[in-house]
Amino acid sequence: MILLTDDLRDRLLANGGQCDVDHVPMVKFFNPVGGGTWLATELDADGDTLFGLADLGFGSPELGSFSLSELGLVRLPFGMAIERDILFEAAFPLSVYAEAARQAGSIVESERLLQAAAAALRERR
Template sequence: MSLLTEGQRTKLIANFRANQQGLETLDPCPVVKIITPDANATWLLTEFDPCTELFFGLCDLGFGFPELGYVALADLETCRGALGLPVERDRWFKVTKPLSAYANEAARTGRIIA
């Protein structure tokens, strides 16, 4: 399974470009949820810069300190969990709120609930 669908990649890049233009305050909904099937890491991603290949979103490495930040595509592609399984896209993820709401909830609970 590909890490992103073409539609998700297009939306992530569109969000990045809208943010770079700075025409409005953005609080986009996550476009994709990436998980480690054999660990507790989760990424809710909202933007992708195709030049630097960096994603922006809510990142939780499973240590109880989720935070907004950047992650490189190369890091996600090479990331492995405890059993050596690669990260994968959560095909059943249903977005229900903007990224800020997920971030606020994660700050209260110490983990991403999505």
């Protein structure tokens, strides 16, 4: 599977050129036989360094950078590899996904949990 389409690459690069913006995640990668999940909002000009939320399945998701080429090199059991969730459509900015992940201990897509995280962030402001 191609991890990034040309359209996704262009949109992520455009986001990478904008500073101090809480972008909506553009792409979700996942380990089909394990707990790893990555949400990416930006791509650096180097074409490899993504920024977003990473969850390796150990209960401590983190915001930061990760390598597209390294994701592509991962070899899993049964000849599988890291995949892109072709049905993923984010509804909230990355800060909401990060807050919900902090509360849950993993990246979540539950509308209820994301709404609660968004409300918690609003209360803090």
